[in-house]
Structures are given as structure tokens and as C-alpha cells.
Amino acid sequence: MxxxxxxxxxxxxxxxxxxxxxxxxxxxxxxxxxxxxxxxxxxxxxxxxxxxxxxxxxxxxxxxxxxxxxxxxxxxxxxxxxxxxxxxxxxxxxxxxxxxxxxxxxxxxxxxxxxxxxxxxxxxxxxxxxxxxxxxxxxxxxxxxxxxxxxxxxxxxxxxxxxxxxxxxxxxxxxxxxxxxxxxxxxxxxxxxxxxxxxxxxxxxxxxxxxxxxxxxxxxxxxxxxxxxxxxxxxxxxxxGEHFDLGSPPEGHAFGDPVLEIQDLTVRDPENPERAVVDELSLTVREGEIVCLYGLMGAGRTEVLEAVAGRGRIAGGRILYRGQQLGPESIGERIAMGIGLVPEDRQRDGLVQTMSVGQNLTLSSIRQFLTRGFLSRRKETALADGLIRDVTVKAPGPQTPIGSLSGGNQQKVVIGKALATGPGVMLLDEPSRGIDIGAKAEVFGLLADRAREGLGVVYSTSEVEECFSIAHRIVVLRRGRISAEFGPDAAKSDVMAASGEVVTS
Ligand SMILES: Nc1ncnc2c1ncn2[C@@H]1O[C@H](COP(=O)(O)OP(=O)(O)OP(=O)(O)O)[C@@H](O)[C@H]1O
Ligand SMILES: [Mg+2]
Missing domain, CATH: 3.40.50.300 (P-loop containing nucleotide triphosphate hydrolases)
Known part of the structure; x- marks a missing residue:
């Protein structure tokens, strides 16, 4: 030097x-x-x-x-x-x-x-x-x-x-x-x-x-x-230390019944109720299907996912989970039904900073360990250990305080926590924030495996490359509406153009 x-x-x-x-x-x-x-x-x-x-x-x-x-x-x-x-x-x-x-x-x-x-x-x-x-x-x-x-x-x-x-x-x-x-x-x-x-x-x-x-x-x-x-x-x-490639989307397989149906969903901007941030949007996701929600920041992706997860108020339309219309259930009730969310903001909504890695991982799935009111620590620890391996969290063990993990490893815990609830549909809002290329590939592989077992996935991202590595179907959002849909063989520039992005190369 x-x-x-x-x-x-x-x-x-x-x-x-x-x-x-x-x-x-x-x-x-x-x-x-x-x-x-x-x-x-x-x-x-x-x-x-x-x-x-x-x-x-x-x-x-x-x-x-x-x-x-x-x-x-x-x-x-x-x-x-x-x-x-x-x-x-x-x-x-x-x-x-x-x-x-x-x-x-x-x-x-x-x-x-x-x-x-x-x-x-x-x-x-x-x-x-x-x-x-x-x-x-x-x-x-x-x-x-x-x-x-x-x-x-x-x-x-x-x-x-x-x-x-x-x-x-x-x-x-x-x-x-x-x-x-x-x-x-x-x-x-x-x-x-x-x-x-x-x-x-x-x-x-x-x-x-x-x-x-x-x-x-x-x-x-x-x-x-x-x-x-x-x-x-x-x-x-x-x-x-080796050659590496994020890979191509999972092989197509036969999808099952609709697991999530969003019909004419409208969400208004709380600051400016005149403005619809999600505008009569309809989308169906089947068992085993991975849908990528692509769009610029502010296109309405977060609002769609939050509406499904039971956060925030919807102004119109309806949402069905396994054919059953969702009502005024709380976030916790929706998690128990099978709707898992990896939120956009891990500091605010994803993790409890005063708790350990293990406690954070099992926080939303705690019900599973209650037998007649008693918590089975053994089962909880076994689940935490398994998840730490699955999402490749680098931590000495489940007792490690979450705050001592590197940024990317904290994000992996947020993903593991949502998987731990055994969801039927998993909503991920920009989940790859700060995770390295190897971990990203692991997470993609994990989601593909779970999809093969019937999990429906909605993966929201502003990185177009990610869509092509994970999705069976790419849905582009623009100003709260679906502006286009693509299969995994689409051209990157077409997907970007549909989002309203200026395509330079
Ligand atoms: N306050 C702390 N207490 C204990 N261990 C810590 C603390 N801060 C960091 N570490 C450990 O030091 C190592 C390096 O962490 P660091 O945050 O520097 O990683 P990084 O390269 O920034 O990773 P990332 O890409 O995920 O942000 C990790 O093993 C982490 O768990
Ligand atoms: Mg870091």
C-alpha cells in the first residue's frame, strides 16, 4: 500500500x-x-x-x-x-x-x-x-x-x-x-x-x-x-473462498390451493387519506408458490404485506387465508392462523433487543411449547438450535444476547423467528437487508424447500436480481397497483421498466 x-x-x-x-x-x-x-x-x-x-x-x-x-x-x-x-x-x-x-x-x-x-x-x-x-x-x-x-x-x-x-x-x-x-x-x-x-x-x-x-x-x-x-x-x-452464484429460481412444481387471496385491497395514506397507497389490488398466492413483489420504495409493497399481517387499517377490499375471510384478528391471532411476516424494520418490529437469540427466535411460536400452562424449555431449545442452523446464524449459542450479533446475523434471526411459527404463508419485506451473499443463498434455498412442502411465499424486494433468483412469478407494483406480471424467464429491463424505474443499461 x-x-x-x-x-x-x-x-x-x-x-x-x-x-x-x-x-x-x-x-x-x-x-x-x-x-x-x-x-x-x-x-x-x-x-x-x-x-x-x-x-x-x-x-x-x-x-x-x-x-x-x-x-x-x-x-x-x-x-x-x-x-x-x-x-x-x-x-x-x-x-x-x-x-x-x-x-x-x-x-x-x-x-x-x-x-x-x-x-x-x-x-x-x-x-x-x-x-x-x-x-x-x-x-x-x-x-x-x-x-x-x-x-x-x-x-x-x-x-x-x-x-x-x-x-x-x-x-x-x-x-x-x-x-x-x-x-x-x-x-x-x-x-x-x-x-x-x-x-x-x-x-x-x-x-x-x-x-x-x-x-x-x-x-x-x-x-x-x-x-x-x-x-x-x-x-x-x-x-x-469459492466461486459463488445466487442461483436460478426453484424448479417449477405443481402449486396447491390458494393460500392467500387479496381482493380489491385499498389502503389509504394515514397522513393524507385522499391518497391510496394500495389501490384496489388483487393477488392470489397458491400453496407452494413463491411470488416476488417488486417495486420502488413507496410503491405500496410494505402496505400490502402489513395489511395481510393485520397491521394497519384497510380502507376497502378483503383478504382470505385458506379460503377464509380475515376479520378484525390481531397480529398475534393471524400469526397463530399461519400468516408469518418478516417486517421491514427489524429494530422496531422484529427483535427484542434485551432478549437472547433463542428467546427472539421462539418468541412468536411460544404457544407450541405450552403444555397445560408449562413451558417446555427442552422443546424450545431444540427448536432454537435447529433454526440457528437452518438460517445459519453465527452465534455461540441460543443464550447469546441478540445485541451482540452482527447486523446480518440479527436479520437472519428475524427470518428464523417467522419460520418458527410454522406459517402457511410467509410474507417477507426486504428480508435480505444486510445479509451476505452466502446467507442469502441459504435463505433462498430454505424458502424453496419450504415451498416444496407447500408454503406460500410473498417476497418483497427493490432488488431486481433477487426476483430472478427466488420467484416463480414476479409481480410489479407501481403506485399501489399491479403494473405487470412476469414469469422467471422475463427480461430484467422489462421488469424494471414496469416499476417506473429508468432503465439505463
Ligand atoms: N458487543 C458485542 N459483544 C459480543 N460480541 C460481539 C459484539 N459486537 C460484535 N460481536 C461479535 O464480533 C463479530 C464481528 O461482528 P461485526 O458486527 O463486526 O460483523 P460485520 O462484519 O459487521 O457483519 P455484518 O455484515 O453482519 O454486519 C461477530 O462474531 C459478533 O457476534
Ligand atoms: Mg456490520
Whole structure:
């Protein structure tokens, strides 16, 4: 590595958490005015390394050199004072505060006598405009969709005017259009000399911005390359150690009876009841069928799935599960009937952060372990162990606290939890957020197996490649309506065009 252009250098970093050696002596350099991407499987140690560079965590041993001088960051404030900002993988916003207050939390702009709210509002509005987020600085963060929250998280990091900007999975909840906007901003920043670290499991996307790539595997650096030396195959090979391909859709098989029938479903925007976010939509899913729901962010995919799962109010139409019309059942009752949901927001709806991996996995299926009011711990543990294997969660065991898992491994727990309820239909809302390519293939294989046994699946995604790897049928949503349907042999560009996306290649 040419060390002249390395502005920040992590040297021989070791980090242990109890018995886990998350980093085993890693050297990592951040290049001045360029983008260094960090690749690696779930649990490889990427976030841990970034937390150390931004003062969130302290290394067990090793040193950090900034501009040739050794530094220590005891807190995130220390790192920030040195011009280092981080966008966290797990959203770290306060839901009960406004967008503006989140952006300036802990760094309020003051004027004689107090906080200068007017100036904060002005700066927040300018940042949101740069990011093309059409949300008021006064809006409560808790009312925003995950993708919008992610953009606020980005705005907060940009407001610091850092010289080193770390982005840990900044696009996992963003649609293609928003990713493009972010990439424009990255370009502006690097042109001004800002140095970037970028982490993503959207490998093709990350390749677009990469100047230098580093691959971590099990806490050790396995490869380093400059832009002209690397491609997708290079990344995957160093990440998982073999050639890899997400595969093609499951073989067609005979589908059974309709398991889910959505008829003329209408859902209105709670903020603006004039507007239908789902507009008289009808869709039938049969036993054993995997339907991919493709569309841009805001197309209505989440609202369709939430209506089926019993979240949110429907304004019209009806939903049948195994021929039986759903009424006012609670979410819990729908789960018991056989409707499983992997929600969009794992922090808010998917996981209980104070519980263990095992408890989270079995939380929704607890009924199965009750015999005359007694909980069978043995059965619960057996189920948890099986699920940890099935969805390939990397954790020492079911007792591990969920918060100590890497981001991608937490997402696998959310998927396992929905599978544990033994659903007849499984609804997955952008479930591949942050999971690595190997785990994604495992999850796809698992869903295909379950479909062969009769499970109906609705898989919602904004990544078109995923549709072609998993679905028997691709249904495209646009402005709350189905704009087109395709078989697995369709052309990618046709599917994208039907969503309203501008197809460039
Ligand atoms: N607070 C913690 N306590 C215990 N173990 C932890 C803690 N934080 C991280 N780990 C462990 O350190 C290892 C590396 O985790 P890290 O979050 O850095 O992975 P990652 O590469 O960011 O993965 P992902 O792609 O899933 O985000 C994992 O085995 C994880 O379980
Ligand atoms: Mg991570």
C-alpha cells in the first residue's frame, strides 16, 4: 500500500468480546479523498473495525495513526473532534425526537441564550434537500419509513462536515434512485478531499464507488485490491473462498390451493387519506408458490404485506387465508392462523433487543411449547438450535444476547423467528437487508424447500436480481397497483421498466 495517501491507518488491531475474537490483528488504511470499501461475510468484523475507528469501541490492542500521529479515541466525540463521522448500520436515531433534533443531537447550534432552532431548521432543511428527502425537519423520526430514517442518519453524518466519513451499510433500506443520490454526494465529497469508508452487501452497487477494496474474513484481512484489479468474482472469492452464484429460481412444481387471496385491497395514506397507497389490488398466492413483489420504495409493497399481517387499517377490499375471510384478528391471532411476516424494520418490529437469540427466535411460536400452562424449555431449545442452523446464524449459542450479533446475523434471526411459527404463508419485506451473499443463498434455498412442502411465499424486494433468483412469478407494483406480471424467464429491463424505474443499461 502506498502509505503517502493514507490519512487514517489502523495497525494490528485486535478486538475480543469475551471469548469472541472479532478482529485478529487487522491493518487497514483509509485513502485520502478516495473511497475504500470493506467487504466480508456477516460477522467478519467490519462494523467492529469501524466502531474502533470512530471511537464507539476501544481496541483490545493495536494502534490508530491519523496524519502520521498516533491517536486514541475514548469516545465518539473524540473521533468527531478529529473529523471522523460514522453512519451506523443499525439506525441510532431517537424515534420520539424530530428530524432536526436528531441531526443536531449532542451538537446543538447555540446562540446567546440557547439553542438556535431557526438556524438548525435551516441547515437541516438544506441537508434534506441535498439528499432529496421530502420530509419536514419538524417531522417525528418515529413516523418515518425505514428508508427515510436511513436518509436522516446520513444527513446527520453529513452535518458534521467530516474529513473522514464512514458508511456502514448506508443503503440497505434505500431504493435505486436514492442510492444514486447518495453516490452523487459521495462523489462531491471525495472531490473535496473527504476520505470515505464504505461497507455494503450490495456488491455490485459498492463496486461502482470503490477506489480500493479490502476483504475481511473471520477477523483477518484476506485481500486488498485497487479498482482496476477487482470485480465481483474477486470480492466473492475472497469473501467466501469459492466461486459463488445466487442461483436460478426453484424448479417449477405443481402449486396447491390458494393460500392467500387479496381482493380489491385499498389502503389509504394515514397522513393524507385522499391518497391510496394500495389501490384496489388483487393477488392470489397458491400453496407452494413463491411470488416476488417488486417495486420502488413507496410503491405500496410494505402496505400490502402489513395489511395481510393485520397491521394497519384497510380502507376497502378483503383478504382470505385458506379460503377464509380475515376479520378484525390481531397480529398475534393471524400469526397463530399461519400468516408469518418478516417486517421491514427489524429494530422496531422484529427483535427484542434485551432478549437472547433463542428467546427472539421462539418468541412468536411460544404457544407450541405450552403444555397445560408449562413451558417446555427442552422443546424450545431444540427448536432454537435447529433454526440457528437452518438460517445459519453465527452465534455461540441460543443464550447469546441478540445485541451482540452482527447486523446480518440479527436479520437472519428475524427470518428464523417467522419460520418458527410454522406459517402457511410467509410474507417477507426486504428480508435480505444486510445479509451476505452466502446467507442469502441459504435463505433462498430454505424458502424453496419450504415451498416444496407447500408454503406460500410473498417476497418483497427493490432488488431486481433477487426476483430472478427466488420467484416463480414476479409481480410489479407501481403506485399501489399491479403494473405487470412476469414469469422467471422475463427480461430484467422489462421488469424494471414496469416499476417506473429508468432503465439505463
Ligand atoms: N458487543 C458485542 N459483544 C459480543 N460480541 C460481539 C459484539 N459486537 C460484535 N460481536 C461479535 O464480533 C463479530 C464481528 O461482528 P461485526 O458486527 O463486526 O460483523 P460485520 O462484519 O459487521 O457483519 P455484518 O455484515 O453482519 O454486519 C461477530 O462474531 C459478533 O457476534
Ligand atoms: Mg456490520
Amino acid at each position: 502506498n502509505t503517502d495517501d493514507v490519512v487514517l491507518h489502523a495497525r494490528d488491531i485486535v478486538k475480543t468480546y469475551g471469548g469472541t475474537r472479532a478482529l485478529k490483528g487487522v491493518d487497514f488504511g483509509v485513502h485520502r479523498g478516495q473511497v475504500t470499501t470493506l467487504f466480508g461475510e456477516n460477522g467478519a468484523g467490519k462494523s467492529t473495525l469501524m466502531k474502533i475507528l470512530s471511537g464507539v469501541e476501544q481496541p483490545t490492542s493495536g494502534s490508530i495513526i491519523l496524519d502520521g500521529q498516533p491517536v486514541t479515541f475514548a469516545t465518539t466525540n473524540d473521533a468527531r473532534d478529529h473529523g471522523i463521522a460514522i453512519i451506523h448500520q443499525e439506525l441510532s436515531l431517537a424515534p420520539n425526537l424530530s428530524v432536526r433534533d436528531n441531526i443536531f443531537l449532542g451538537r446543538e447550534i447555540t446562540r446567546a441564550g440557547g439553542v438556535d432552532y431557526a438556524e438548525e431548521t435551516r441547515q437541516a432543511a438544506a441537508l434534506l434537500a441535498d439528499l432529496r428527502l421530502d420530509v419536514s425537519p419538524a417531522a417525528m423520526v418515529g413516523d418515518l419509513r425505514v428508508g427515510q430514517q436511513q436518509i436522516v442518519e446520513i444527513a446527520r453524518a453529513l452535518s458534521i462536515d467530516a474529513r473522514i466519513l464512514i458508511m456502514d451499510e448506508p443503503t440497505s433500506a434505500l431504493a435505486a434512485k436514492e442510492v444514486e443520490i447518495l453516490f452523487g454526494i459521495i462523489e462531491e465529497h471525495t472531490a473535496r478531499g473527504v476520505s470515505l469508508v464504505y461497507i455494503s452487501h450490495h456488491l455490485e452497487e459498492a463496486l461502482q464507488v470503490t477506489d480500493h477494496a479490502v476483504v475481511l474474513r473471520d477477523g483477518t484481512m484476506t485481500a486488498r485490491g485497487d479498482r482496476e484489479e477487482i470485480d465481483l468474482a474477486w470480492i466473492v472469492q475472497h469473501m467466501v
